[in-house]
Amino acid sequence: MSKQLKxxxxxxxxxxxxxxxxxxxxxxxxFTEALHPYEVLTDAGFEVDLASETGTCGLDFNSLLPPFLAGSDKAVYDNPKHPFQVKLNSQLKKASDVKKEEYGVFFASAGHAALYDYPTAAALQATAADVWNRGGVVAAVCHGAAIMPGIIDAKTGKSIIEGRTVTGFTIEGEMIFAILDKLRADGVVPIVEAVTKVGAYYSSPMNAFDDYSISCGRVVTGVNPQSARSTAERCVRVFDTQQNA
Structure with a gap:
């Protein structure tokens, strides 16, 4: 089945x-949680689209500060003509408008924002489920795993992460950002609680900002911004393994 995927x-x-x-x-x-996967995927020969549930987005304040934005990443941010910036600022698609059957990989980038809209992002979830049910790879980094509970396996009727091991932003990390109380007050669910509630096993790195990513079948997850690149690299390897099976 996967050999037919674009x-x-x-x-x-x-x-x-x-x-x-x-x-x-x-x-x-x-910012870098979408930029790094874009770079990895395009370097690996993928055509890449960007989409949000509403067709709009903003940028996370912390993601534009050092050490999170520096060097070549800042150069991309400062260059409105860079292909990634063009995709993000003038070609961002509305999820309900994409042709979901075209994709072999679904990659959920993040920011704390993902905790607020991914759990109810029906069009994004439907696209990810379509990729999954055709044999594709579904990946997420950091808070992007908030979308995973709502991605349903057509064969089981349950989340694709049930019984699988995943990672995502840690409770320790939320405390470092001094944001946990705000999240609780807003009624949004931290990643570890969201994924374990649907029967996934949560795996944590030694330290909140270690580069840490894991593969569990066709589900690939990473824990934080530092892991966006390695998560995408794993995603490519899993896709290519499926293609060559």
């Missing part, structure tokens, strides 16, 4: 942009 990927982007951080700063897309 070498085409959809990177999901959160559309939520609320001011949740201390000081009234806003969340949104964590």
């Amino acid at each position: 070498r085409k990927a959809l990177i999901a982007i959160s559309s939520f942009t609320g001011d949740i951080y201390p000081g009234g700063h806003r969340t949104g897309l964590f």
Whole structure:
């Protein structure tokens, strides 16, 4: 089945942009959590689209500060003509408008924003489920795993992560960002609780900001911004393994 899949990927982007951080700063897309997968996937020969549930997005305040944005990543951010910036700022698709049958990979980027909109992002979830049910790879980094409980396996009627091992942003990390109380007050569910509730096994790195990603069958997850690149690299390897099986 997977041999029929196109070498085409959809990177999901959160559309939520609320001011949740201390000081009234806003969340949104964590810039490098979409940029790094885009770079890895395009380097591996994938055609890549970006889409959010509403067709709109904003950028996470913290993602634009050092050490999270520096060097070549900042150069991309500062260059509005860079292909990634063009995709993000003028070609971002609305999830309900994409042709979901075209994709062999679904990759959920994040930012704290993902906790707010991914659990109810029906069109993004449907696209991911279509990729999964055709034998494709579904991946997420950091808070992107918030979409996983709602991606349903057509054969089981349950989440694709039931019985699988996944990772995502840690409770320790939420405490470092001084955001956990705000998340609780807003009624959003941290990743570890969201995934274990649907029967997944949560795997944590030694430290909250270690580069840590894992594969469990066709599900690939990474824990934080530092893991976005390695998560995408795993995603490519899993896809190619499926293609060559």
